[in-house]
Amino acid sequence: MAASLGDLMMPNVLPFNMSSSHASIRSAYDIASAEYSRKFINELDHKPFDRDLLKRFAGLVGAGNPVLDIGCGPGHTTAYLNSLGLSATGIDLSPRMIEHAAESFQESRFEVGDFFSLSRASSSIAGILAFYCIVHLTQDQLVSAFTEMFRVLRADGVLLLSFHVGSEVIHAENFLGTNAVLDFTFFQPFQIETALTKVGFAPVEVIIREPYETEHPSKRCYIMAHKPKRMA
Ligand SMILES: C[S@@+](CC[C@H](N)C(=O)[O-])C[C@H]1O[C@@H](n2cnc3c(N)ncnc32)[C@H](O)[C@@H]1O
Secondary structure, three states, X not given: OOOOHHHHHOOOOOHHHOOHHHXXXXXXXXXXXXXXXXXXXXXXXXXXXXXXXHHHHHHHHOOOOEEEEEOOOXXXXXXXHHHOOOEEEEEEOOHHHHHHHHHHOOOOEEEEOEOOEOOOOOOOEEEEEEEOOOOOOOHHHHHHHHHHHHHHEEEEEEEEEEEEEOOOEEEEOOHHHOOOOXXXXXXXXHHHHHHHHHHOOEEEEEEEEOOOOOOOOOOEEEEEXXXXXXXX
């Protein structure tokens, strides 16, 4: 990638033992954060399917229980989960994205963090929401990411994730009309289910829906998975 504003903003020492791919994803979302927030912050208003699914997720997790919204972006899903009675914290790799989230939703908690290395004790979290945050992973990174989610979830904890259905990688040179450069990986549901199962998750529901008119024209997949209950 050519030198960009994002490169110029990078500190000399990368946090979280970041790889160069992490650094470029963080840089891209720092650059695109204002436009991303403007475009998506109210998207749930127009997505009844997603709202219903988030309500079901909230019901399974249980009011007041701790939830991580990983790759939370502008924070709208974190705030929505909190409005449903959960105790949700939004976590994102991009400091600029977290600044936007914290400014937009002052009642919710947000942290800069990496979902490959979550700053939470093992078995401490009741639910994880992962909406479109695996879209920059390669197939061979899935197991490592899901292993960390599995670690922090309590027995019987719930993971709800979403992604674009397909087999392609879309290279965006000017993401949302900014200088941000990103690759988006589409997955087939079986690829995600296989990786979840390998880690120990029990995928319980796979739902595919057509895109809304306002969305990128790709099918969307949502997978609800449980960390199994401890055996007696
Ligand atoms: C496509 S956006 C999705 C944002 C939001 N969940 C939504 O549904 O609009 C992907 C988000 O994941 C974040 N992200 C990517 N890799 C991450 C990582 N390793 N740890 C935490 N966040 C990450 C990006 O910074 C970005 O905000």
